[in-house]
Amino acid sequence: MPEKLKLLSWRDIVFVALPSLLLVIGAFWLAAQFIKPAPPDRLVVSTGGEGGAYQRFAARYKDVLARYGIALVEKPSAGSTENLERLRNPEFEVDAAFIQGGTARPGEEDELVSLGDIYYEPLWIFYREAALRGSDKLLDLKGKRVAVGGAGSGTHYLAMELLAANGIDAKNTKLVEAGGLGLVERLQRNELDAVFVVGPTQSSLVWALLYTPGVRLMSLTHADAYTRRFPYLARLVLPRGAIDLTLDIPPHDTQLVSPMATLLVREGMHPALIDLLMQAASEVHGAPGVFQKPGEFPRAGHTEFPLSKEAERYYKSGKPFLQRYLPFWAATLIDRMVVMLVPLLAVLVPLFKFAPQIYGWRVRSRIYRRYGELKFLENELNENPDRHSRAEWLAKLDGIETDASRIRTPLTFSDMLYTLRGHIDLVREMIIRRTASADS
Numbered sequence: 001m002p003e004k005l006k007l008l009s010w011r012d013i014v015f016v017a018l019p020s021l022l023l024v025i026g027a028f029w030l031a032a033q034f035i036k037p038a039p040p041d042r043l044v045v046s047t048g049g050e051g052g053a054y055q056r057f058a059a060r061y062k063d064v065l066a067r068y069g070i071a072l073v074e075k076p077s078a079g080s081t082e083n084l085e086r087l088r089n090p091e092f093e094v095d096a097a098f099i100q101g102g103t104a105r106p107g108e109e110d111e112l113v114s115l116g117d118i119y120y121e122p123l124w125i126f127y128r129e130a131a132l133r134g135s136d137k138l139l140d141l142k143g144k145r146v147a148v149g150g151a152g153s154g155t156h157y158l159a160m161e162l163l164a165a166n167g168i169d170a171k172n173t174k175l176v177e178a179g180g181l182g183l184v185e186r187l188q189r190n191e192l193d194a195v196f197v198v199g200p201t202q203s204s205l206v207w208a209l210l211y212t213p214g215v216r217l218m219s220l221t222h223a224d225a226y227t228r229r230f231p232y233l234a235r236l237v238l239p240r241g242a243i244d245l246t247l248d249i250p251p252h253d254t255q256l257v258s259p260m261a262t263l264l265v266r267e268g269m270h271p272a273l274i275d276l277l278m279q280a281a282s283e284v285h286g287a288p289g290v291f292q293k294p295g296e297f298p299r300a301g302h303t304e305f306p307l308s309k310e311a312e313r314y315y316k317s318g319k320p321f322l323q324r325y326l327p328f329w330a331a332t333l334i335d336r337m338v339v340m341l342v343p344l345l346a347v348l349v350p351l352f353k354f355a356p357q358i359y360g361w362r363v364r365s366r367i368y369r370r371y372g373e374l375k376f377l378e379n380e381l382n383e384n385p386d387r388h389s390r391a392e393w394l395a396k397l398d399g400i401e402t403d404a405s406r407i408r409t410p411l412t413f414s415d416m417l418y419t420l421r422g423h424i425d426l427v428r429e430m431i432i433r434r435t436a437s438a439d440s
Helices: 010-032 053-066 080-088 154-165 182-188 204-210 223-229 271-285 309-317 321-325 328-383 390-405 411-434
Strands: 042-046 071-075 096-100 112-120 123-128 145-147 174-176 194-198 215-217 234-238 254-258 260-266
Touching: 042 053, 042 080, 053 071, 053 096, 053 271, 080 096, 080 154, 080 260, 096 154, 112 271, 112 309, 123 154, 123 204, 123 254, 154 194, 154 223, 182 194, 182 204, 194 204, 204 215, 223 234, 223 254, 260 271, 271 309, 328 390, 328 411, 390 411
Parallel strands: 042 071, 042 096, 145 174, 145 194
Antiparallel strands: 096 260, 112 260, 123 194, 123 215, 234 254
16 A cells, blocks of 8 residues: 555554644543552451450451451460550551550550440449358448459450549459459459459350349449440340340349440541441441340441541441442442542643644644645745746645645545645646746
8 A cells, every 4th residue: 555545644543643642641540549459458456355355356356357368367466565565566567456445545645546436335343242242332342352354455444444433442442453354253262252244244254243143233223324434335234034044144134334345447448347347336336235226336436536527427328339239349349440530630631632633633633734735836836837837836846746746634624635635736827827938
């Protein structure tokens, strides 16, 4: 095929395509500055003591996250207070932690957010019936031997707060820093008179103490007063027989106070992981229980720490839209790519609209340039045909025609080129007519 019949002018294509390509590359670079990284495949959670409620719940979270390819790593601790210390200290490399409501106060430099309340964590006060017959007030514990939970635990923190409110301290009462299943045996051996336990009804320690002969659960007469004095506490009623109808446990309605268990995470945690934690919390804590209705937890609540934006969105809208229909990794990939689409569309939409017009203008401008030369020659001929000989006029016209024949145009612009050649022939005839007498 002759060179002049090529469909496209590569020079024009490069002129339009190169700036367009640079614009697209620039848009990609700009979008890359805002694109979120892929979620990590590992999540470290600070839990609690061996066999405790936090550890058991973490194990269930682990099963849920494993379905999405996320490995949950448990880090046992002394309890809520130590969990908070780990979150605040970057050296511990902890991403999330179970925290007992009321045990934490946000600091000015904290970069921690809450995922909301996940379940009631009642305070259970058990006592030996022989030591405190029919007791219903914490003041009755004065002068007794009382286990207040291990140091650093949420139980210890809450026990000391309530005892102090009743004027009880280490000076007038033997306060034992101990927790765990060993408390059951110590009560039976008459080494302790009462024990404080914080945990859900599923707690193995709570369950064991409820069924221990000679041990009773204290019903707090001042439960409402405690909730006024300590706003993080809620009043709960354990109905008669709610634990065991056959054995009538408890034998009467029992008033308890309860903080809320919450899940704290570092503010920089990947949003996709927060979404998964919220889904795990709904699955693990959403079932009905002695103190809660179906679907009551997790909930936004009123924690000491600000609620995560992702958690707030989850409470309003539920599971992220893409994750309802796509696998987790596909949904997160698309979610990340959406950030790139905005600047790309801002460039590509006008680019696709104007690039063909710019290309067409480039091709037409070459043809129009020859028309300008042709018109100039025609005007010059009309003004003074004797200025040049016929041969000179035709030589000038042949130069214009030669230039026109070298114009590379796609087929869509061929009609303009043929029209130009037709007009060149008209001017040639004019030259022959106007210069005929001069040459004869």
